[in-house]
Amino acid sequence: MNHPLACGRGAARTASPLRKDCTEIELIWLEKRLEHWIRFGRIASERIVSRKTRIVAFRPDAVVAFVRWSANDFGTVHSRIDILRAVRPGEAYTTAPFVRPGGELLLSIQGWPKVHKVLETIDSIEAEGLDPCDVAPEHWRHVHNRLSAGEPARAYTVERHQAWLKRKVLGQ
Known part of the structure; x- marks a missing residue:
């Protein structure tokens, strides 16, 4: 039986109003040609x-890293990573291919060398014992801006995360 708050198949059959709240991402895998995958994110269904x-599908406010890669007979043609926050109904959002309806874009990087740096950044956050889903949104924007400018990004540490959590509590 499906959970009553799920965004998945059960919700689709019963036309649950929560289904409209979810952000959906289409994942594709065509061996050696096209791959779409989630690097991190809490999947609701x-x-x-x-x-x-x-x-x-992802519930509102979920943060997710969506990676897209494609190749031809001569090698990689396109690689991209988008880190976005699933929006709530009525919020403004940015459209992105394979993401319905869209999301708040925190980071959007193209080109394998830069995508690889983002993946390394995610690995270093996990090495600190932190879940990338919980990282301060400002950090993802910082990483986007620094990599776009060809500069290294600041490390996200446990101390920075604790400061983010305190700011978050004050903002509520």
Whole structure:
């Protein structure tokens, strides 16, 4: 039985109002040609469309890293990572391919060398014992801006995270 608050198949059959609240991302895998995957994010539900396609849903305010990669016979053609926050109904959002309806774009980087640096940044955050889903949104914007300018980004440490959590509590 599906959870009554799920965004998935059960919600679709019953036309649950929460379904409209979820942000959906289409994941595709065509071996050695096209890959879309989630690097991090708390998936609320998943719907398998075919052997090569599935759709995952995220609740409002969830932060997710969505990676897209494609290649041809000569190598990688395109690589991109977007880190976005799933929006609430009525909030403004940025559209992104394969993301419905869209999200608040915190980071958007193209090109394998820069995408690789973002993946290393995510790895270093996890090495600190932190979940990238919980990182301050400002840090993802900082990483985006620094990499876009060809500069290294500041490390996200436990101390920075504690400061973010305190600011978050004060803002509520």
